[in-house]
Amino acid sequence: MRYSSALFALAAPLLASAAPARFYGKRAATDILVFKFADVLEQLESAFYQQAIAKFTDADFTNAGFPSSQIAVEQFKSIQADEATHSVVLQAALKSFGEAPITGCQFNFDAALADVATMAATARVVENVGVTAYLGGAALLTDPVLITAAGAILTVEARHQTILNVLSSTGTAIPSAFDFAFTPSEVLAIAAPFITGGCDIPIPANTPLSLTNTGTVAPGTLLTFKASSLNGTIAEDTLFCQMLIGGAPTSIPLPLSQCVVPEINGPVALFITSDGQPLLNNVRDRAQNKVIAGPALAFIDTKPQMLSQLLRSGAASSGSGSGSGAEASTSTRTISPAEASSVIASASGTAESASATAAPSSGNATSSGSATSGPNTFTGKSADGKITVNGWTNV
Numbered sequence: 001m002r003y004s005s006a007l008f009a010l011a012a013p014l015l016a017s018a019a020p021a022r023f024y025g026k027r028a029a030t031d032i033l034v035f036k037f038a039d040v041l042e043q044l045e046s047a048f049y050q051q052a053i054a055k056f057t058d059a060d061f062t063n064a065g066f067p068s069s070q071i072a073v074e075q076f077k078s079i080q081a082d083e084a085t086h087s088v089v090l091q092a093a094l095k096s097f098g099e100a101p102i103t104g105c106q107f108n109f110d111a112a113l114a115d116v117a118t119m120a121a122t123a124r125v126v127e128n129v130g131v132t133a134y135l136g137g138a139a140l141l142t143d144p145v146l147i148t149a150a151g152a153i154l155t156v157e158a159r160h161q162t163i164l165n166v167l168s169s170t171g172t173a174i175p176s177a178f179d180f181a182f183t184p185s186e187v188l189a190i191a192a193p194f195i196t197g198g199c200d201i202p203i204p205a206n207t208p209l210s211l212t213n214t215g216t217v218a219p220g221t222l223l224t225f226k227a228s229s230l231n232g233t234i235a236e237d238t239l240f241c242q243m244l245i246g247g248a249p250t251s252i253p254l255p256l257s258q259c260v261v262p263e264i265n266g267p268v269a270l271f272i273t274s275d276g277q278p279l280l281n282n283v284r285d286r287a288q289n290k291v292i293a294g295p296a297l298a299f300i301d302t303k304p305q306m307l308s309q310l311l312r313s314g315a316a317s318s319g320s321g322s323g324s325g326a327e328a329s330t331s332t333r334t335i336s337p338a339e340a341s342s343v344i345a346s347a348s349g350t351a352e353s354a355s356a357t358a359a360p361s362s363g364n365a366t367s368s369g370s371a372t373s374g375p376n377t378f379t380g381k382s383a384d385g386k387i388t389v390n391g392w393t394n395v
């Protein structure tokens with residue numbers, strides 16, 4: 001386990017030997033659960049990088065477009081060391097609370113480690129999930145000291161995320177001014193397929209959702225999905241897909257059969273819901289009872305940056321798959337951005353919010369969100385009466 005002096009400064013107050021008295025004793029149940037869950041994710045991430053580093057050869061990395069394997073390996077080793085350290089520190093904190101960490105989880109990354117391109121794309125998803133998990137966990141933590149300790153990990157996960165965006169060759173280093181948060185159950189929709197057993201995580205998982213698109217997913221792509229809950233029990237023409245991006249007050253809802261990617265850039269969380277009411281970008285109040293499957297996480301790379309291209313050439317676009325591993329099947333149908341806009345405009349009475357959400361990234365990125373679109377306080381039925389809009393209550 002590698003400790004830098006800075007990490008040790010974080011570790012020291014949490015480690016049992018050095019912990020001030022207030023770290024001991026009974027803790028709020030949610031604080032314990034968040035720390036236990038965060039530790040499982042750190043174990044998962046650490047195991048993933050360990051296996052990736054062990055598996056791939058120099059040639060695998062150069063075949064994936066890296067001029068030198070060391071460009072990638074150096075970063076993966078550094079990230080792996082951080083994740084292992086996070087796990088050690090979280091487990092020490094749990095022990096100081098008199099709690100046993102969740103151990104013994106077995107992970108299977110076979111599909112994600114098929115090749116370097118898939119591995120790097122999966123790592124990019126995994127790190128983004130780490131960010132969403134700590135951000136969502138912050139809403140559940142009650143002790144300010146623990147919120148700060150978790151926040152000190154969150155900021156580092158976000159740096160990992162940026163490095164992996166850059167190593168994707170197609171990505172924007174920092175694609176959005178805002179990230180989004182997931183609940184633990186939402187995180188598990190993406191993480192659980194990697195966990196094959198050996199441990200008991202006392203949190204229900206949302207149904208995992210996979211994209212079945214092959215090839216590049218871009219604005220105009222009609223998204224197609226696979227999930228165990230999409231099995232005909234519920235007629236698919238009554239379902240909606242919802243796309244959640246950072247900074248937008250709500251998700252963009254579209255009928256499932258018209259789930260066309262709008263002009264966005266960066267990570268997007270995809271949900272399948274039973275109605276078209278937009279999901280709040282607010283982890284505390286997001287309606288969970290309507291979620292049939294997801295989230296899945298995809299990256300829409302519409303603004304590739306020179307920095308990425310400098311570090312890695314001609315990467316295959318497998319970077320756009322979902323977190324649980326895009327499975328090959330149906331082909332991608334792509335329509336023009338103009339057609340996409342018109343589908344979105346006609347798809348629901350929330351077209352206004354949908355296009356307002358998409359606009360900042362296509363036009364005026366610096367004035368994203370509040371200035372141009374402002375809070376939408378409209379509540380009531382949409383024009384076609386199909387959707388009830390609650391207004392944007394995001395804080």
Ligand SMILES: *[C@@H]1O[C@H](CO)[C@@H](O)[C@H](O)[C@H]1NC(C)=O
Nearest residue numbers: 228229230231232233234292
């Ligand atoms: C089919 O989907 C429904 C919900 O849509 C779910 O309750 C059920 O468990 C699913 N069946 C299988 C075999 O996955």
Ligand SMILES: *[C@@H]1O[C@H](CO)[C@@H](O)[C@H](O)[C@H]1NC(C)=O
Nearest residue numbers: 362363364365366367371372
């Ligand atoms: C961006 O905002 C500036 C200042 O508000 C405005 O002058 C400009 O036309 C906008 N650009 C686009 C593409 O909307």
